[in-house]
Amino acid sequence: MNREKDESSVGDRLRKLMQDKGLGENELARQSGVTQPTIHRILTGESKSPRHTNLDKLAKALGTSSSFLSYGSSGENEPMQTKADYNVSSVAHLQSRQQYVYPIINWVQAGQWTEAVNPYEPGCEQEVVATDYQAKGYAFWLEVRGDSMTSPAGLSVPEGMMILVDPEEEALNGSLVVAQLEGSDEATFKRLVIDGGQKFLKPLNPGYPLIPINGNCRLIGVAVEMKMSLRPRTH
Incomplete structure (x- = not known):
């Protein structure tokens, strides 16, 4: 699928979603199961290629998709998992549901x-x-x-x-x-x-x-x- 170029980073998109939902690092850590230092490193750009499993958990907690966090979107925040994501990680989603x-x-x-x-x-x-x-x-x-x-x-x-x-x-x-x-x-x-x-x-x-x-x-x-x-x- 072709995407328009998105100049924002994973950390930028994550910060915007956290602000929209009024979540701090600690609260997002509790809701997602991703540790607070890991979230902080994504936000600051220290972690430039976060693990896909962490992005899955963060996306689920924020009501978006891991592909949006990874690549961004030319339009609104993607609320659902894309077909490509589903093919790759549907089993992982089921296995990691409600995992901390x-x-x-x-x-x-x-x-x-x-x-x-x-x-x-x-x-x-x-x-x-x-x-x-x-x-x-x-x-x-x-x-x-x-x-x-x-x-x-x-x-x-x-x-x-x-x-x-x-x-x-x-x-x-x-x-x-x-x-x-x-x-x-x-x-x-x-x-x-x-x-x-x-x-x-x-x-x-x-x-x-x-x-x-x-x-x-x-x-x-x-x-x-x-x-x-x-x-x-x-x-």
């Missing part, structure tokens, strides 16, 4: 998470895991270490399991939480137990002791999902 991606971080980064002004630092999104969970906050994945959350019966979260942590999810009695104990640089993963006004961090493994918390602990987030990957990861 969050970065994998380490336990030291998790301990610093709530203190970060913008926790999604550039490059962090290079290692991400997708899910259909739409987080309330800046969610992230952690890989479980050790056997303190491995239980011989009932719920068990063994070493190597990936947990999705949402900092804005309310921590209730029985929630699985990521917390940072006073004096520690790293976060820890335990079950929150509230008994008679006293709070504890309880391992699922009965071989580990309860940890009383009383002003000596900062809750970072609640684990809302877990999944196991059979692919080896590099650390």
Whole structure:
């Protein structure tokens, strides 16, 4: 299909659509599943050839087509997917519907998470895991270490399991939480137990002791999902 030359860039078109819908970078990131730093790099032109999967997600959130974001249009904003797009990516659209991606971080980064002004630092999104969970906050994945959350019966979260942590999810009695104990640089993963006004961090493994918390602990987030990957990861 012949197109009239469009002098605007992908970032220009994305910025115009965001302005039309009154969306900032963070809100578009939440709605699309594309991380905020990635959106920022597209807007500033640092990312001159964005990944097609990211353009698909952004286009869907903005009610346009990925071809419009990529090439522009001689007329109005294209509201529907073009036939060429459909032939190439119809299956990808179905598979990625309502999918959100969050970065994998380490336990030291998790301990610093709530203190970060913008926790999604550039490059962090290079290692991400997708899910259909739409987080309330800046969610992230952690890989479980050790056997303190491995239980011989009932719920068990063994070493190597990936947990999705949402900092804005309310921590209730029985929630699985990521917390940072006073004096520690790293976060820890335990079950929150509230008994008679006293709070504890309880391992699922009965071989580990309860940890009383009383002003000596900062809750970072609640684990809302877990999944196991059979692919080896590099650390």
